[in-house]
Amino acid sequence: GESVGLHLPTLSVQEGDNSIINCAYSNSASDYFIWYKQESGKGPQFIIDIRSNMDKRQGQRVTVLLNKTVKHLSLQIAATQPGDSAVYFCAENYGGSQGNLIFGKGTKLSVKP
Amino acid sequence: EPEVTQTPSHQVTQMGQEVILRCVPISNHLYFYWYRQILGQKVEFLVSFYNNEISEKSEIFDDQFSVERPDGSNFTLKIRSTKLEDSAMYFCASTRTANYGYTFGSGTRLTVV
Numbered sequence: 001g002e003s004v005g006l007h008l009p010t011l012s013v014q015e016g017d018n019s020i021i022n023c024a025y026s027n028s029a030s031d032y033f034i035w036y037k038q039e040s041g042k043g044p045q046f047i048i049d050i051r052s053n054m055d056k057r058q059g060q061r062v063t064v065l066l067n068k069t070v071k072h073l074s075l076q077i078a079a080t081q082p083g084d085s086a087v088y089f090c091a092e093n094y095g096g097s098q099g100n101l102i103f104g105k106g107t108k109l110s111v112k113p
Numbered sequence: 114e115p116e117v118t119q120t121p122s123h124q125v126t127q128m129g130q131e132v133i134l135r136c137v138p139i140s141n142h143l144y145f146y147w148y149r150q151i152l153g154q155k156v157e158f159l160v161s162f163y164n165n166e167i168s169e170k171s172e173i174f175d176d177q178f179s180v181e182r183p184d185g186s187n188f189t190l191k192i193r194s195t196k197l198e199d200s201a202m203y204f205c206a207s208t209r210t211a212n213y214g215y216t217f218g219s220g221t222r223l224t225v226v
Contacts, residue, residue: 032212043117043204043217044156089156093212100146100169101215103156 008087012110019077021107023090028071030092034101035064035075037086044089047075077109085111115139117218119205125224126195134190134221136205145188146206146215147180149173156204162188163211195225 013019025033031052036044050057050064050073057064063076073090087108091101118137126132138145147159160170162180179191188207192199202220 034215036217041220041222043119043219046214046216049214091156100158100161100171101148101156102158105155 008106008108010108010110012112013080015080015082015111015113017080019075019080019084019109019111021075021077021088021109023073023075023104023107025071025073025090025092025104026102027092027094028068030094030102032093033064033066033073034091034093035062035073036089036091036103037084038089038106039086044091047088080109080111082111082113085109115216117205117207117216119203119218119221121221122219123222123224125226128197128225129194132192132195132223134192134203134205134223136188136190136218137186138188138205138207139209139216140186142207142209142216144168144208144211145180145182146208147190148204148206148217149201150204150220151201159190159203192223195223197225199223200225 034049035047037047038044048059048062048064050066055066061078065074087106089106090104093101120135145162148156149159150156158171160174160180161168177193181189202222204220205218206215208215
């Protein structure tokens with residue numbers, strides 16, 4: 001029978017360009033957000049996180065922006081490299097939970113050399 | 114860098130059989146989690162565990178599932194009578210505090226035939 005899976009949004013960029021991956025989160029009470037990178041057959045790998053009292057946080061080559069008004073999160077990757085090719089997930093955690101994360105649908109990033 | 118270790122990497126089992134998936138969380142972490150990811154779908158929360166008891170569980174985590182921390186290092190997920198729809202990647206994660214710095218293992222691919 002037909003398999004029902006999740007159709008992932010795909011972002012294709014040229015090596016060296018900047019990438020922007022977007023995520024809409026679900027719970028206005030969420031106060032902690034994480035971006036994960038997942039390569040095929042592997043577990044989610046932490047990239048960067050941000051708390052709700054901030055609207056921007058920078059790491060090495062990555063920046064996360066948080067817009068609480070519209071419940072939107074973005075991940076910016078500078079000078080994208082072929083090794084950045086993966087599926088990127090945002091995850092949220094809301095206060096009052098015991099720390100379980102709610103994951104978004106994911107975006108598949110393909111980097112063309 | 115400390116890692117969360119999961120074994121086995123791949124488990125094939127017959128429907129109706131019991132399986133135990135094993136995890137060794139990072140040694141100074143206090144909160145432990147199991148998540149699963151059906152092929153092509155989102156990562157989904159199953160259960161969180163703190164202070165030797167379940168602190169939160171999802172609807173997926175029914176009576177067929179159980180978790181245990183049998184000693185100071187291992188954290189296991191047991192599925193009593195596997196069903197075809199249990200086929201998925203199962204990820205263990207751990208954190209030092211409830212909403213900071215989740216580290217995921219590489220996962221166990223469970224195939225129920």
